[in-house]
Amino acid sequence: MKLTSYGAAREVTGSNHVLEINGKKIAIDCGMFQGHRIESERKNQNFLYDPSTIDAVILTHAHCDHCGRLPMLCGNGFHGNIYSTPASRDIAGLIMSDTAHIMQKDAEWLRKKRPDHPFKPLYGVDEVLKTLDQFMTISYGRSFPVIDGVTCTFYDAGHILGSAIAVLDLENGERIAFSGDLGRAGLPIIRDPEVIGDVDYMVCEGTYGNRLHDPIEDAENQMAEVIKKTAERGGKIIIPAFAVERTQELIYFLHKLTNEEKIPKLEIFVDSPMATNATSIFRVHQECYDEKVREHFLEAHKNPFGFDSLHFTTSVADSKAINKLKEPHIIISSSGMCEAGRILHHLKNNIEDAKNTILIVGFMAAHTLGRRLAERKPEVKIFGQIYKLNAQVKIMNAFSAHADYNEILDYVGKLNKERLKKIFLVHGEDDALNSLSKLLLEAGIKDVQIVDPATDYELT
Numbered sequence: 001m002k003l004t005s006y007g008a009a010r011e012v013t014g015s016n017h018v019l020e021i022n023g024k025k026i027a028i029d030c031g032m033f034q035g036h037r038i039e040s041e042r043k044n045q046n047f048l049y050d051p052s053t054i055d056a057v058i059l060t061h062a063h064c065d066h067c068g069r070l071p072m073l074c075g076n077g078f079h080g081n082i083y084s085t086p087a088s089r090d091i092a093g094l095i096m097s098d099t100a101h102i103m104q105k106d107a108e109w110l111r112k113k114r115p116d117h118p119f120k121p122l123y124g125v126d127e128v129l130k131t132l133d134q135f136m137t138i139s140y141g142r143s144f145p146v147i148d149g150v151t152c153t154f155y156d157a158g159h160i161l162g163s164a165i166a167v168l169d170l171e172n173g174e175r176i177a178f179s180g181d182l183g184r185a186g187l188p189i190i191r192d193p194e195v196i197g198d199v200d201y202m203v204c205e206g207t208y209g210n211r212l213h214d215p216i217e218d219a220e221n222q223m224a225e226v227i228k229k230t231a232e233r234g235g236k237i238i239i240p241a242f243a244v245e246r247t248q249e250l251i252y253f254l255h256k257l258t259n260e261e262k263i264p265k266l267e268i269f270v271d272s273p274m275a276t277n278a279t280s281i282f283r284v285h286q287e288c289y290d291e292k293v294r295e296h297f298l299e300a301h302k303n304p305f306g307f308d309s310l311h312f313t314t315s316v317a318d319s320k321a322i323n324k325l326k327e328p329h330i331i332i333s334s335s336g337m338c339e340a341g342r343i344l345h346h347l348k349n350n351i352e353d354a355k356n357t358i359l360i361v362g363f364m365a366a367h368t369l370g371r372r373l374a375e376r377k378p379e380v381k382i383f384g385q386i387y388k389l390n391a392q393v394k395i396m397n398a399f400s401a402h403a404d405y406n407e408i409l410d411y412v413g414k415l416n417k418e419r420l421k422k423i424f425l426v427h428g429e430d431d432a433l434n435s436l437s438k439l440l441l442e443a444g445i446k447d448v449q450i451v452d453p454a455t456d457y458e459l460t
């Protein structure tokens with residue numbers, strides 16, 4: 001048995017691991033490389049292996065850095081099944097279509113600037129639809145055959161809706177687990193990461209192998225505080241948020257806080273067509289909800305993602321109309337890092353009023369408008385014009401969907417150390433993985449291997 005990582009090895013994007021057993025190949029995830037444009041474009045365009053040699057794909061979850069290159073794999077000769085949970089398939093459809101759409105827009109824009117610009121979208125909506133035809137969906141806890149002699153079981157990874165830890169059982173009795181992205185206990189809506197049975201090998205993520213997050217329990221109260229204070233001074237609350245998961249978490253908290261009268265009843269607008277579509281997917285996948293959602297909403301036949309004061313705006317006219325509202329209200333809009341989309345209009349209209357609050361609930365990468373807001377730069381540029389940042393900026397770090405190092409150690413601590421032969425670390429920058437490797441060894445794990453890109457590792 002041989003493991004080779006063609007992406008997310010000493011980096012955090014492009015997840016793509018290939019496991020070769022008895023001459024057959026299983027790919028775990030096939031994600032997009034993100035970050036520095038020219039380098040990721042080069043990596044995204046080429047596979048370092050022949051896609052037609054892959055027999056099956058297992059998708060751990062539907063973030064773009066895990067599913068974003070599936071249409072290219074299918075378009076280049078992979079004809080096998082893609083196995084995922086039902087929720088992951090639905091979210092992957094949305095993410096891949098959105099990615100195709102963005103690439104199409106980018107190509108048009110670049111060609112407008114330079115008609116012979118070589119940029120070409122990696123795939124279009126047609127390829128996405130063909131890829132969706134190759135999916136086979138399986139619920140958590142149901143074992144299914146992947147290739148001859150190998151079965152797989154999905155356990156809840158507690159990272160985003162539908163996310164799974166994939167555990168493979170081999171004919172010789174050995175078990176190997178792929179963590180995908182490991183979530184955190186206590187995240188809203190979804191269940192906590194599920195404890196898997198004993199395994200011989202674990203391929204584990206280490207995004208935050210050297211970081212600790214604020215406890216998620218703080219998020220709800222911090223949010224209530226910010227909203228109350230802003231409303232008292234007659235301001236608006238603008239929240240840039242990713243369309244999938246973070247937006248639904250915010251809706252869930254706002255619904256709960258409104259019900260419990262912990263915040264004043266304000267009009268709340270989800271102003272992003274993608275977020276509206278994603279919320280519809282969340283609505284139908286009740287099988288992924290945790291106990292609290294059942295307790296607070298389902299038992300009372302209530303929709304956790306729908307209530308009187310919540311509005312999903314789809315048309316541009318409705319979006320523009322929000323700006324005419326004078327009373328305090330809340331706007332949740334994407335993109336999450338304020339790089340494009342309707343959030344830019346809301347920021348432009350509200351950033352110079354000191355009564356308003358910009359609430360930051362997600363990671364803001366370097367060189368994005370989101371980062372400049374988080375750093376409270378006195379002036380920022382939106383649509384080419386300078387605006388003064390007079391609005392309050394509040395940052396909440398409690399929402400992260402990835403386990404921090406304590407949470408990873410806690411999760412791994414629940415495995416049988418006697419049986420566990422080795423942990424392979426992927427999906428992290430060098431600093432994070434080096435630090436996590438040290439911590440795991442100190443915690444008594446026998447063997448830890450930081451995985452290098454395109455390098456073969458023999459198992460057994």
Ligand SMILES: [Zn+2]
Pocket residue numbers: 061063066159181
């Ligand atoms: Zn993820």
